[in-house]
């Protein structure tokens with residue numbers, strides 16, 4: 001596909017529809033697995049929507065190839081859904097938008113970001129804004145009126161006890177969002193719609209949580225854990241965690 005403005009000339013963008021072979025080889029190699037904390041790969045509902053993006057929505061999945069080294073260095077995943085544009089009709093977070101997208105029969109008129117991933121050696125070079133700009137271009141070129149993103153604030157794990165509603169409002173002295181990943185969206189013109197304290201549900205037996213976090217969880221209670229954006233609640237042999245997100249709207 002045509003790259004968005006600001007894309008370096010050494011970066012080529014392909015949709016999964018254009019390069020199904022490449023999409024499949026990235027998936028089977030687990031290229032981006034290590035950019036996520038382990039617990040994050042075990043959402044209760046995520047396979048129902050992440051699991052069907054390809055082959056169901058191939059035009060909305062993108063890969064970014066660094067032509068200097070002939071390697072995929074970033075990936076963007078999105079899902080089209082129907083939304084009347086009001087806060088009342090905005091899904092309660094990433095699980096909710098993903099499930100609506102795969103279950104609803106209504107014609108999609110909006111696009112939701114689901115995940116942007118940059119390969120570790122290429123992080124910190126500004127590629128993420130190209131990934132998000134490409135999502136905006138996909139929305140426009142497919143006739144969808146809006147791009148929204150359930151943003152996973154990238155340094156919220158340093159402040160797991162702060163409610164997401166407060167964290168979303170934090171600003172730097174220059175007025176831009178405190179969180180770097182929210183800042184990327186804001187610089188591309190996005191504004192905050194709503195904080196979502198229960199965007200993605202991860203519920204599992206406590207033994208699984210001990211394995212994912214590398215921590216003993218010996219009794220019922222609330223735990224702060226490495227990489228967690230909010231506390232984990234352990235009760236009756238189960239660990240329950242809700243990942244908070246912040247909905248941001250990119251004006252079309």
Ligand SMILES: CC(C)(COP(=O)(O)OP(=O)(O)OC[C@H]1O[C@@H](n2cnc3c(N)ncnc32)[C@H](O)[C@@H]1OP(=O)(O)O)[C@@H](O)C(=O)NCCC(=O)NCCS
Nearest residue numbers: 035114115116117118123124125126127128129152180183
């Ligand atoms: C979040 C992610 C996509 C950012 O990609 P990136 O190309 O490395 O980010 P950029 O180089 O464009 O930097 C974006 C901002 O984050 C900041 N940043 C980058 N790495 C950071 C880090 N480890 N800690 C704090 N800030 C960081 C940059 O300084 C920049 O902010 P600024 O320019 O306003 O100061 C990438 O880190 C990633 O793949 N993370 C894992 C998956 C994920 O969390 N995706 C987002 C949720 S879907």
